[in-house]
Amino acid sequence: MNLNKLISLTLAYALFISAICMVGSSQDDDYVTHSELRAVTEYLEGEIDVLETEINNITEGLSLDDIKHGLMEDYDFEEWVRTNIPEEYTNPTISLSVDNTEIYRGQMMEITTNVVNRNDIRSTLMLTLEIRIPGNEAYDLINAPPKWVSPNSYDNQDRSEVKWTNLKPFSDVMSMGELSMRVRVDDPYVTDPYYSNVVGLNLIDNDPRIISKELECVGSEDDSATHRQNTKFKLEVADDDGDDLEVTLCITENGTDLERNFTEYVPVRNGATSEVIFSNRDYGIFKEEDAGKNFTHIYMVSDGLKTVDTGELNGPTIKKPPQIWTGNYRRGLEDEDVNYFWWGKYNFSMKVENPDVTDLKVRLQVSKPGIKPRNDTDWRTLGEKSVEPEEDKMQNVYFVIDEPFNPEYCGTNFYYRFTYTAPDQHGNEFSNTTKGYLIDDRVIRSDVESWTAIFNILLIVLMSLLGGFVIERGSYR
Amino acid sequence: MNYIFGMGIFFILMALGSGLHILNLLKTYKKVQKITEGDVQMGEVIKKISRNHGPNFTAFAITSWILLITAFVHFYFFAPVDLPKGVTYFRFISLMPSFLEISGFGIFMLVLFGIIAALFIRKHWLYSFYPVSNRMKRYIALTVPMLLVSIIISIVLGIWYSSTLDSEIEFWIEILRPVALALLLVSEGILIWPVIAGFKEGAT
Numbered sequence: 137m138n139l140n141k142l143i144s145l146t147l148a149y150a151l152f153i154s155a156i157c158m159v160g161s162s163q164d165d166d167y168v169t170h171s172e173l174r175a176v177t178e179y180l181e182g183e184i185d186v187l188e189t190e191i192n193n194i195t196e197g198l199s200l201d202d203i204k205h206g207l208m209e210d211y212d213f214e215e216w217v218r219t220n221i222p223e224e225y226t227n228p229t230i231s232l233s234v235d236n237t238e239i240y241r242g243q244m245m246e247i248t249t250n251v252v253n254r255n256d257i258r259s260t261l262m263l264t265l266e267i268r269i270p271g272n273e274a275y276d277l278i279n280a281p282p283k284w285v286s287p288n289s290y291d292n293q294d295r296s297e298v299k300w301t302n303l304k305p306f307s308d309v310m311s312m313g314e315l316s317m318r319v320r321v322d323d324p325y326v327t328d329p330y331y332s333n334v335v336g337l338n339l340i341d342n343d344p345r346i347i348s349k350e351l352e353c354v355g356s357e358d359d360s361a362t363h364r365q366n367t368k369f370k371l372e373v374a375d376d377d378g379d380d381l382e383v384t385l386c387i388t389e390n391g392t393d394l395e396r397n398f399t400e401y402v403p404v405r406n407g408a409t410s411e412v413i414f415s416n417r418d419y420g421i422f423k424e425e426d427a428g429k430n431f432t433h434i435y436m437v438s439d440g441l442k443t444v445d446t447g448e449l450n451g452p453t454i455k456k457p458p459q460i461w462t463g464n465y466r467r468g469l470e471d472e473d474v475n476y477f478w479w480g481k482y483n484f485s486m487k488v489e490n491p492d493v494t495d496l497k498v499r500l501q502v503s504k505p506g507i508k509p510r511n512d513t514d515w516r517t518l519g520e521k522s523v524e525p526e527e528d529k530m531q532n533v534y535f536v537i538d539e540p541f542n543p544e545y546c547g548t549n550f551y552y553r554f555t556y557t558a559p560d561q562h563g564n565e566f567s568n569t570t571k572g573y574l575i576d577d578r579v580i581r582s583d584v585e586s587w588t589a590i591f592n593i594l595l596i597v598l599m600s601l602l603g604g605f606v607i608e609r610g611s612y613r
Numbered sequence: 614m615n616y617i618f619g620m621g622i623f624f625i626l627m628a629l630g631s632g633l634h635i636l637n638l639l640k641t642y643k644k645v646q647k648i649t650e651g652d653v654q655m656g657e658v659i660k661k662i663s664r665n666h667g668p669n670f671t672a673f674a675i676t677s678w679i680l681l682i683t684a685f686v687h688f689y690f691f692a693p694v695d696l697p698k699g700v701t702y703f704r705f706i707s708l709m710p711s712f713l714e715i716s717g718f719g720i721f722m723l724v725l726f727g728i729i730a731a732l733f734i735r736k737h738w739l740y741s742f743y744p745v746s747n748r749m750k751r752y753i754a755l756t757v758p759m760l761l762v763s764i765i766i767s768i769v770l771g772i773w774y775s776s777t778l779d780s781e782i783e784f785w786i787e788i789l790r791p792v793a794l795a796l797l798l799v800s801e802g803i804l805i806w807p808v809i810a811g812f813k814e815g816a817t
Contacts, residue, residue, distance in 0.1 A: 475775075542707045543703060543706045543707045544704075544707060547698070574776075576775055576776055576777055577775050577777075578773075578774060578776075578777075579692075579703045579706055579771075579774065580706070580714055580771060580774075581711075581714070582772065583772070584769050584772050584773070588712060588714075588715070589715055589768075591712075591716075592713065592715035592716035592719075592768070593715070593716065593765055593768060595713075595719075595720065596716050596719040596720065596723070596761075596764060596765075596768075597761055599719075599720060599723050600676055600679060600680050600683065600723055600757075600761065601757070603675075603676060603723055603727045604672045604673060604674075604675040604676025604677075604679065604757075605672040605676070607672075607675050607727060607731050608668055608671045608672035608675055609668075609672075610731065
């Protein structure tokens with residue numbers, strides 16, 4: 137079987153069919169008359185009949201598989217193309233353009249390629265994007281499928297536009313700087329590939345972002361918890377380049393250099409945020425020997441290129457395991473006066489169960505005048521009591537204080553609390569801050585009819601009368 | 614009721630008395646200069662025209678002036694009624710021993726103004742330049758009990774000062790405060806009256 141002849145005939149057949157179609161499609165052309173058109177069509181149809189007859193003769197008695205097998209085995213399409221390159225073929229012009237001059241690694245981009253092909257006979261072009269990343273000498277293929285420019289995709293200006301849209305080609309590039317792009321053209325009519333113009337872009341990296349951070353000590357108002365509690369370190373991060381982030385939690389014991397590092401890798405979608413949780417339950421961050429220690433922590437977030445951190449953050453404090461149980465905190469007036477004067481006699485009490493602490497001391501503290509206590513220096517200690525150990529018994533601790541306040545408290549609320557020398561059921565060595573009373577505005581404790589008041593008024597009368605005479609005698613004369 | 618307006622009247626009267634006193638002195642000095650054809654010093658004029666009203670009156674007059682300032686300070690600066698607590702005696706009451714918690718402020722003021730009076734009041738002072746009738750002397754002496762009553766009222770109101778007052782005490786406060794202020798201002802008027810009279814006399 138002369139397969140080359142078969143192929144030639146087949147192609148000729150296809151060419152004629154195309155010609156008929158083209159002639160048919162140009163019926164509206166003002167330069168071709170109907171009679172001319174009919175004549176050409178009849179001629180081409182006659183030629184097709186001849187070709188069909190020849191193809192039938194060659195393939196007679198052959199199955200389709202035989203024909204395919206023969207094509208694969210004997211026919212070299214590229215060789216055929218090379219031997220059929222048009223004599224006056226010039227390389228199409230490929231020009232590449234992008235919208236920006238600067239681009240960050242995760243940015244979606246659109247690349248447009250304009251192809252101008254003025255050849256009469258055009259081949260199908262394969263366009264492939266190539267980049268040269270900063271620091272590299274050679275170009276690499278970009279992670280995007282090639283585009284095909286078929287001979288019939290040109291407009292009447294011989295132009296064809298090819299677009300690569302929603303490209304995110306640089307996420308894996310880890311060196312920043314000048315980045316070059318070009319389009320490689322594979323043209324069957326040209327032996328070697330040729331290239332478009334080179335476009336330069338400045339590639340920049342977006343730092344990873346820390347959106348929020350939280351230290352969650354379950355069941356605690358402040359940043360303190362026992363070593364058994366599931367303390368959670370929560371961090372919300374984002375990266376505009378869509379990089380996977382390496383999040384490290386570094387915990388340091390106050391006053392030491394001992395660090396505990398925990399790392400988690402977080403996939404971050406471009407533009408979205410991801411939450412990382414380091415929980416004491418999962419990571420076993422705190423141990424029993426940490427009881428009573430204060431810690432600081434810092435989060436470090438890296439995208440492989442840059443690391444950002446939160447700076448040192450306070451907390452948590454790991455509470456001691458409970459040794460006593462406390463409650464029932466009370467305050468009141470000892471005498472029958474209904475007014476809360478600063479000179480009144482006040483009582484304060486609480487209950488404590490102390491199974492085995494031998495030297496337990498309970499102190500009563502009230503706030504300094506006019507402030508709500510925030511730290512230890514805002515308290516005044518009014519008294520101290522010792523509590524002996526006693527198994528399975530809640531003991532009352534009473535404080536009766538005469539004049540616990542001074543005139544500076546007048547018109548202000550006071551707060552009180554108890555402190556202990558052993559941790560309570562909450563791991564604290566102090567009770568919650570509790571509001572006391574509004575101390576009455578009255579400053580002078582003596583009544584008008586009291587001897588003190590009479591004595592004071594007489595003193596003023598006497599001194600003023602004496603004063604004038606003393607001055608008159610001593611100075612005036 | 615806010616009594617800050619009383620403070621304004623007090624200072625206006627004080628400024629009026631001071632201004633008229635200076636005017637009186639200058640006017641007299643000019644007259645003497647005219648008579649003596651300018652051959653006289655101010656000090657000499659003061660010595661020449663001053664007169665002695667007697668030790669008892671002088672002692673009462675000095676007492677009255679010290680009491681006037683003390684009564685004014687008690688009215689406004691003893692209890693934080695018109696002014697904020699931070700500028701009143703109540704802010705510093707804890708510095709006083711408990712047995713002097715009421716009079717501590719008054720004693721401090723009396724001593725302070727007594728020292729000032731002792732330093733500045735000499736033989737020739739305010740009333741030496743004016744003729745003071747016996748009736749006027751009696752009025753000036755009367756300011757001593759008036760101002761003492763004003764001070765005592767201010768002290769009593771300070772003792773009562775509280776956020777939990779019963780209505781009876783509130784009634785008395787409403788009565789007594791205007792009385793204390795009136796006694797203070799009337800006394801001030803009496804004390805500067807010889808100066809005003811002297812000015813009127815000079816004008817006529």
